[in-house]
Structure formats: structure tokens, C-alpha cells
Amino acid sequence: MSRDTLVSFEGVVKRFGGFVAVQKLDFEIKKGEFLAIMGSSGCGKTTTLRMLAGLEAPTEGVIRLSGKPINNLPTWSRDTPMVWQSLALFPFLNVRENVEFALKMRGVGKAERRKRAEHWLDRMQISEFSERNISQLSGGQRQRVALARSLVVEPEILLLDEPLSALDAALKVRMQSVLKNLQRETGITFVYVTHSQSEAFSMADRVVIMSRGVIEQIGTPQEIYRTPRTRFVADFLGSSNLFSGKVSASAAGGQDLDTPAGKLRLAKDAVALPAGSTATVTVLDTKTHLSTSRPEPSANAVPVRVIGEEFVGATATLYLETRQGQEIRVQKGHDELADLSLEIGQELFAWWKPEDSHIVAEA
Amino acid sequence: MRRPISLYGLTFSLPLLVWQVLFFVFPLLFLVALSFWTVKNFVMSPDFDTVNWTTMYGRAVFWQAYGTTLAMAAVAAILTSVLAFPAAYAIAFKLSDTARRWAVFLMVIPFFTSYLVRVYSWQIFLSDNGIINVILGWIGLGPYQMLNTVGATMVGYLTLAFPLVVLLQLFSLVFIDRTLIEAAHNLRCGRLRTVFAVVIPSARTGLVIAGLFCFILSFGDFVSPVYLGGGEPTTLSILITDTTKSGQQWPRAAVIALTMIGTLMIVAFAAVKFAYKGKTK
Numbered sequence: 001m002s003r004d005t006l007v008s009f010e011g012v013v014k015r016f017g018g019f020v021a022v023q024k025l026d027f028e029i030k031k032g033e034f035l036a037i038m039g040s041s042g043c044g045k046t047t048t049l050r051m052l053a054g055l056e057a058p059t060e061g062v063i064r065l066s067g068k069p070i071n072n073l074p075t076w077s078r079d080t081p082m083v084w085q086s087l088a089l090f091p092f093l094n095v096r097e098n099v100e101f102a103l104k105m106r107g108v109g110k111a112e113r114r115k116r117a118e119h120w121l122d123r124m125q126i127s128e129f130s131e132r133n134i135s136q137l138s139g140g141q142r143q144r145v146a147l148a149r150s151l152v153v154e155p156e157i158l159l160l161d162e163p164l165s166a167l168d169a170a171l172k173v174r175m176q177s178v179l180k181n182l183q184r185e186t187g188i189t190f191v192y193v194t195h196s197q198s199e200a201f202s203m204a205d206r207v208v209i210m211s212r213g214v215i216e217q218i219g220t221p222q223e224i225y226r227t228p229r230t231r232f233v234a235d236f237l238g239s240s241n242l243f244s245g246k247v248s249a250s251a252a253g254g255q256d257l258d259t260p261a262g263k264l265r266l267a268k269d270a271v272a273l274p275a276g277s278t279a280t281v282t283v284l285d286t287k288t289h290l291s292t293s294r295p296e297p298s299a300n301a302v303p304v305r306v307i308g309e310e311f312v313g314a315t316a317t318l319y320l321e322t323r324q325g326q327e328i329r330v331q332k333g334h335d336e337l338a339d340l341s342l343e344i345g346q347e348l349f350a351w352w353k354p355e356d357s358h359i360v361a362e363a
Numbered sequence: 364m365r366r367p368i369s370l371y372g373l374t375f376s377l378p379l380l381v382w383q384v385l386f387f388v389f390p391l392l393f394l395v396a397l398s399f400w401t402v403k404n405f406v407m408s409p410d411f412d413t414v415n416w417t418t419m420y421g422r423a424v425f426w427q428a429y430g431t432t433l434a435m436a437a438v439a440a441i442l443t444s445v446l447a448f449p450a451a452y453a454i455a456f457k458l459s460d461t462a463r464r465w466a467v468f469l470m471v472i473p474f475f476t477s478y479l480v481r482v483y484s485w486q487i488f489l490s491d492n493g494i495i496n497v498i499l500g501w502i503g504l505g506p507y508q509m510l511n512t513v514g515a516t517m518v519g520y521l522t523l524a525f526p527l528v529v530l531l532q533l534f535s536l537v538f539i540d541r542t543l544i545e546a547a548h549n550l551r552c553g554r555l556r557t558v559f560a561v562v563i564p565s566a567r568t569g570l571v572i573a574g575l576f577c578f579i580l581s582f583g584d585f586v587s588p589v590y591l592g593g594g595e596p597t598t599l600s601i602l603i604t605d606t607t608k609s610g611q612q613w614p615r616a617a618v619i620a621l622t623m624i625g626t627l628m629i630v631a632f633a634a635v636k637f638a639y640k641g642k643t644k
Contacts, residue, residue, distance in 0.1 A: 088546035102550035
């Protein structure tokens with residue numbers, strides 16, 4: 001365990017009766033990082049967070065905070081404040097009393113409590129609402145109260161459980177930058193659970209992708225986006241095209257993948273796989289190109305047919321279909337699209353450089 | 364915007380309206396009228412005389428009974444609430460769903476038997492040679508006088524209100540947002556402290572209403588103060604029966620009854636206002 005590790009999960013398993021929520025978690029959270037745990041509902045991300053907060057006890061394994069095992073430490077004895085999806089603000093207390101709550105529980109004197117609460121209310125730009133009831137606040141204001149309430153104790157780590165899911169799109173984006181700045185300025189470790197890729201990728205330093213209680217991949221957003229490790233991650237992110245087939249030796253040296261869509265050359269620096277084994281390669285939709293004439297032989301080309309398009313702001317997503325009926329997506333700028341002047345049903349080639357594709361684990 | 368009352372809607376609400384007018388408004392108005400009648404030579408006659416009000420309000424015994432009744436009902440409300448809360452809390456938070464259903468069922472069972480019968484059975488326990496004194500005698504204690512004391516009256520009030528108070532508290536406790544409790548724990552609020560800092564404030568409305576019900580039931584109760592308290596000290600309900608028995612003084616009894624109704628209205632109004640304080644929606 002390195003010196004900059006704040007939390008480590010060592011072989012952590014959580015079962016609820018016969019249901020395995022989390023199976024064998026092994027990962028570390030670094031001091032001062034913004035870590036997002038992402039996955040669809042039921043993947044175990046919230047259970048992981050709740051174990052860290054002390055709201056659930058691991059069935060097996062050890063969770064360490066600053067090197068000390070905290071498995072049996074009740075939540076009220078750890079400093080792991082959490083921001084809840086429902087925010088869980090106390091409706092019978094006003095804004096200031098909510099923020100002062102944790103300080104009061106720690107026996108901080110009245111004057112000091114007030115001073116520190118006011119500092120955070122000010123910092124979250126909600127000091128003008130300090131005497132209001134929670135019911136009189138807007139969603140964004142409540143969000144800020146919830147953050148202030150957890151941060152007022154200036155913890156080492158802050159846990160966030162999908163705190164933005166109740167907000168509208170515009171407010172969500174604004175709160176994302178508030179959170180990111182807050183994390184950067186305070187240096188507090190943020191552990192942020194979400195099912196939203198855009199939230200995780202825009203804020204986090206590192207992202208953990210979970211599925212069915214196991215970690216599929218940990219890495220920086222760039223790493224995960226460019227090189228999804230497993231088929232699940234590639235599918236989950238939805239920004240890659242996948243091709244599966246059998247590995248064979250290439251006539252031109254290196255290895256090929258025999259897929260239903262044709263022979264695809266594997267990247268030269270790819271790990272050599274035993275001939276005859278099955279493998280899957282992914283290629284990003286932004287690295288997949290289109291051409292009406294057959295591309296040069298060094299590129300991997302697949303004949304496709306246009307089946308639809310969708311405009312998303314500056315880029316458009318083009319939906320194509322191989323002869324075998326596999327859907328392929330391509331992201332293109334509007335100018336490039338205009339040059340191609342495509343029509344639905346038109347046949348052309350989708351192509352990419354072998355080095356832009358990579359092999360994923362078949363998990 | 365208020366919709367005008369349709370004939371259709373009126374048809375269905377009419378029975379309730381008729382019922383209310385016949386059995387509540389009309390008797391109440393009659394009671395008000397009755398309090399101004401006069402009694403001469405044991406004969407009541409319609410009149411408009413404030414003599415009953417001035418006589419009753421001028422008597423020390425009336426105010427004594429009023430004070431006693433108010434104090435005893437208030438003590439009963441607080442005592443019952445305090446004793447019922449751990450039970451309601453345990454049922455709400457510590458039991459499984461199935462066990463909770465059984466507990467609710469058990470709380471309903473006391474209502475199967477008439478309150479009067481339950482109070483009589485307490486006499487068997489509390490009397491000088493009753494069950495409790497006999498058991499205490501085995502270990503060389505007592506006998507103590509338990510029947511015909513204020514304490515026995517309290518036992519009666521508890522018998523009357525306890526199951527209802529538990530149920531009312533329970534219904535407010537089960538609707539508490541559990542994440543609020545987790546959030547409090549997460550902010551370093553221990554178990555017991557969370558009960559006072561989060562659970563009770565969250566369930567305030569229901570807890571106050573439960574206490575109010577106990578107050579109302581105890582304030583007007585006649586059975587316990589007579590059969591367990593032995594009629595001492597005199598409560599307003601005892602005073603009413605005494606007044607009607609002594610010289611047909613129904614108008615004076617009406618004054619007591621109206622005073623009780625007024626008091627309950629003020630208490631209920633204040634309690635409800637407190638219960639819903641700060642809830643603007």
C-alpha cells in the first residue's frame with residue numbers, strides 16, 4: 001500500500017442473504033483524488049459506498065481508512081460524511097441548523113459552530129437563506145445545503161451518492177463544475193457514485209466501472225474511453241464498435257481476426273494471442289471513418305449500408321449496418337458529412353487503422 | 364379554485380350533514396340553552412338567567428375539580444406518551460414486517476373488551492387483598508393501599524389510552540424517512556441521540572396528536588376516577604353526576620359540560636397548531 005492511499009478495499013464481499021451485492025473488491029482510493037464509481041443500478045456501486053460510510057458491514061474482507069481497518073467501526077464513529085441521493089436534509093431544522101448539525105454532535109461550542117457554519121454557507125453561496133426552512137429552497141439550493149452540511153466538519157473524504165440525479169440538465173452541469181472546483185480547492189477526497197457517464201467522466205480523476213458486483217475497469221476517463229478493458233465496458237460506454245472472431249496468422253505478418261464482417265488486422269503492438277482463440281476488438285466511433293471508395297489495403301475496411309443518422313450538436317451519429325446485420329456507429333463532423341452527401345440505404349465502406357483498434361477481455 | 368357543490372355531491376354528503384346537525388350541533392345548542400334555564404323546587408323551567416354560570420364559577424369546589432382534572436389529564440397524556448414511545452419505537456424500527464403486523468393486532472385486542480370491564484379487573488389486582496398485595500405479602504411487604512388512589516386512576520387512564528397512543532405513535536414513526544436516521548448517524552449522531560435529535564422531531568405531528576387523544580380521553584373519563592380512584596379527588600365528570608343528582612341541577616351540569624368542551628377545544632386547537640408548526644406546504 002503506497003503512502004498516498006487513503007482507503008483500500010481488500011477482498012471485500014457483501015452478501016444480503018443469498019444475494020451477492022459485491023464480490024471481491026480490491027481497489028484503492030488515493031488521497032485527494034476525485035474517484036467516480038459508475039455502473040448501472042444493481043451493480044454494487046451504492047453498496048460499496050455504504051460500506052465505506054459504515055452503513056453496511058462487509059461480509060468478508062477488510063476496508064482500511066488511512067491504513068486502519070474500519071470494518072466494525074459504526075458510522076457515527078468514522079469521519080466519512082455522505083451526500084445522499086435524496087439529500088436527506090432535516091426538514092425540522094432550518095438551513096443553518098442543518099449545517100451546524102454535525103458540529104453540534106461533535107460538541108463544538110455555539111459561537112464556533114456558528115462561525116464555521118457561516119463560512120460554509122458563504123462558500124456555497126447560500127448564506128442569504130440561512131434562516132429559511134428546507135421546504136422553501138430550490139433543488140440547487142438544497143444541493144448546496146447538503147454539501148455544506150457534510151463539508152462543515154472538513155473531512156478527509158466525502159462520499160456522494162448520485163447527488164445530482166434529481167436536478168434538471170442545465171443545473172446538473174453547473175453543479176458538476178461547482179463540485180469539481182470544490183474538490184480541487186479543498187483537496188478533500190471525493191468518492192462519487194453515479195450511473196451517468198457524463199458526470200463520472202467530466203468530474204473524476206479516476207473512474208471505477210462496476211458490473212454485477214465486480215470491478216470491470218479502473219482508470220482515468222481517457223484510458224477507459226480509449227481502451228475499454230472488457231466487452232462490458234465498451235458496450236456500457238457505447239462509444240465503440242465491437243467485432244468478435246477467431247485469431248489467425250496474417251499473411252502480412254502479425255495477426256488477423258476472422259470476423260463475420262471480414263478479416264480484420266490486429267494492431268502490431270497488440271499482445272499476441274494463440275491462433276484459433278476467440279477475441280473481440282473495439283474501435284472508437286470517432287476513429288471509425290467512412291469512404292465511398294475502397295480504402296487502401298493497410299486499413300481495416302468493412303462494407304456497410306447507411307440506416308440512419310442523428311444530429312447531436314456539433315457532431316452527428318451515423319448508423320450503419322454490415323452485410324451480416326451488425327450495427328456500426330460513426331461520429332462525424334457536419335462538414336465531413338456534407339462532403340460525403342450520404343443517403344439512407346447507400347452502400348460504402350467503414351474503415352479504421354489497425355492501431356486504433358484494440359483487444360478487449362471477453363468477460 | 365373552489366368548485367360549486369353539485370347536487371350529485373350533496374346527495375352523498377347529506378346523511379353526514381343530517382347526522383352532524385341532529386346529534387352534534389342540535390344537542391350542543393340545547394346544552395347552551397339549558398345552561399340558562401332555572402330550577403325551582405326541583406322543577407326545571409326554560410329561562411334566560413346567568414345564575415348557573417355565576418354560581419358554578421363562584422364555587423371553589425368547581426375550580427378545584429377543574430384544576431385536578433386538567434392536571435390529571437395532562438399527567439396522563441405525558442405519562443402515556445412517554446411509556447408508549449419505547450413500545451411504538453421498538454415496533455416501528457426493531458420488528459420485522461410480519462412481527463409488526465402482529466404487534467399492531469395485539470394493540471387492537473384490548474378494544475375487544477369493554478373499558479368498564481378492564482377497569483373492574485384492575486380492582487381485583489389493586490384492592491387491599493387483591494392479587495398484587497397478596498404477591499407482595501409472600502415476600503413480606505405491604506399490604507399497600509393502591510385502590511382508591513390517584514395512582515389507580517392513572518392506571519385506569521393508561522388502560523384507556525395506552526393502546527391507542529401506541530398505534531398513533533407507531534403510524535407516525537413508520538413514515539419517517541429512514542435515510543434521515545442514517546444521515547444523522549453518518550454525521551456522528553449516536554443511536555440514542557438520534558432518537559431525540561431526529562426521530563422525535565420527525566414524528567412530532569403524530570406524537571402530539573397521540574398525546575392529545577390521551578388528554579381528551581382522560582379529561583372526560585368518568586369510569587377510572589370513580590371505580591379506581593374512589594371518587595377522590597373529584598374530577599369534572601364526577602362533579603357533573605353529583606350536580607345532576609343533587610336537586611335536579613341539570614343547568615349547572617350543563618355549565619360544567621360546556622366548560623369542559625371549551626377547554627378541550629382550546630387544548631386541541633393549541634396542540635394541533637403546535638403539531639403542524641413550521642409545516643407550510
